Amino acid sequence: MTGMIEKNTRKNPDVLQTEGMIIKGVGGFYYVECGDRVYECRARGALRGGGAGRARITPLAGDRCVISVHPDGLASVDSILERRNFLLRPPLANLDVLFIVVSLRDPPPNALTVDRFISLAEHKGIEPVIVITKLDLAEDSGFGEIYRKAGFTVIDADYTSEGREFLGAIRGVMKDKICAFAGNTGAGKSTLLNALCPGLDRETGETSKKLGRGRHTTRETELFSLDSGGKIADTPGFSSFDGEFAEFVYKDELADTFREFADFSPLCRFTGCSHTCEKGCEVLAAVSRGEISRSRHDSYVTLYNEVKDIKEWEKKRAAKLR
Numbered sequence: 363m364t365g366m367i368e369k370n371t372r373k374n375p376d377v378l379q380t381e382g383m384i385i386k387g388v389g390g391f392y393y394v395e396c397g398d399r400v401y402e403c404r405a406r407g408a409l410r411g412g413g414a415g416r417a418r419i420t421p422l423a424g425d426r427c428v429i430s431v432h433p434d435g436l437a438s439v440d441s442i443l444e445r446r447n448f449l450l451r452p453p454l455a456n457l458d459v460l461f462i463v464v465s466l467r468d469p470p471p472n473a474l475t476v477d478r479f480i481s482l483a484e485h486k487g488i489e490p491v492i493v494i495t496k497l498d499l500a501e502d503s504g505f506g507e508i509y510r511k512a513g514f515t516v517i518d519a520d521y522t523s524e525g526r527e528f529l530g531a532i533r534g535v536m537k538d539k540i541c542a543f544a545g546n547t548g549a550g551k552s553t554l555l556n557a558l559c560p561g562l563d564r565e566t567g568e569t570s571k572k573l574g575r576g577r578h579t580t581r582e583t584e585l586f587s588l589d590s591g592g593k594i595a596d597t598p599g600f601s602s603f604d605g606e607f608a609e610f611v612y613k614d615e616l617a618d619t620f621r622e623f624a625d626f627s628p629l630c631r632f633t634g635c636s637h638t639c640e641k642g643c644e645v646l647a648a649v650s651r652g653e654i655s656r657s658r659h660d661s662y663v664t665l666y667n668e669v670k671d672i673k674e675w676e677k678k679r680a681a682k683l684r
């Protein structure tokens with residue numbers, strides 16, 4: 363229940379507590395949306411999460427929280443409610459959908475980049491949705507099909523199509539969800555964002571070049587509301603994981619982030635099969651029969667090799683850094 367001031371705190375009857383969502387954090391302030399109001403709030407001391415350990419946490423855009431509103435209009439964040447998931451880069455909590463934007467040309471599609479995004483999204487319980495752009499510049503010679511076959515929603519963002527029905531399809535997926543766009547620089551994320559919410563008017567390729575902005579413009583992650591329902595994160599830092607990959611899916615969990623393996627992996631001859639080279643591997647058999655795309659399996663093997671030598675102690679150290 364948001365939007366309404368719900369109850370008085372016992373300590374001070376003039377202080378009202380309510381629940382909302384952080385839509386932006388900047389310079390020690392958090393902007394918390396409660397229904398149709400946004401409160402500028404300070405975080406009150408160290409905040410603790412709602413999870414089992416109630417560890418200290420840094421509030422993120424997307425976090426649900428309880429705030430106190432004082433009679434003089436000042437407001438503060440009291441606590442962060444339990445998160446469904448969170449990402450370090452871009453800093454976002456409770457993401458429902460990750461739109462992976464991939465252009466058929468300029469730049470050409472890179473299956474490994476797409477599969478890396480998908481794997482991380484699946485690992486975090488975020489639904490990956492593939493959006494294909496620049497269909498006016500090149501034929502789709504089967505890229506979208508790889509992902510449709512693997513069980514993903516694939517949306518063709520053809521701006522030349524009559525009525526641009528794909529926008530309706532994307533809005534439909536976004537309804538009541540927290541969403542973000544990922545994809546290589548130049549894939550068409552800002553263009554798509556502008557088409558979905560014209561009021562936002564994000565810089566696209568040409569303008570950002572003209573202004574000489576680099577890749578790492580520091581702007582805070584902010585959630586915008588769509589008129590059609592749902593929230594979209596404007597995340598300048600979410601263009602590509604290459605070279606700045608902050609999070610891994612470890613090898614024991616990796617196969618589970620390739621959803622089309624699920625029909626076959628339980629049938630492998632050996633438990634603990636890595637599905638990379640083993641005799642009696644049913645995933646490999648499905649690849650050779652064409653039931654799993656070779657391109658998807660190639661990405662799996664690449665990601666597996668990246669993480670296979672990470673030791674337990676290194677995992678623990680990485681977990682502490684979070």
Ligand SMILES: Nc1nc2c(ncn2[C@@H]2O[C@H](COP(=O)(O)OP(=O)(O)O)[C@@H](O)[C@H]2O)c(=O)[nH]1
Pocket residue numbers: 495496497498499519521545546547548549550551552553554565566567568
């Ligand atoms: N022809 C064509 N150009 C596009 C399409 N989508 C985006 N662009 C152009 O591609 C360039 C990069 O797009 P932009 O939205 O800035 O990509 P971003 O880096 O992912 O935000 C811009 O010049 C856009 O106008 C498309 O579907 N077709």
Ligand SMILES: [Mg+2]
Pocket residue numbers: 551552553565566567
């Ligand atoms: Mg952009």
Ligand SMILES: [Zn+2]
Pocket residue numbers: 627630635636637638640642643644645646
């Ligand atoms: Zn196997």
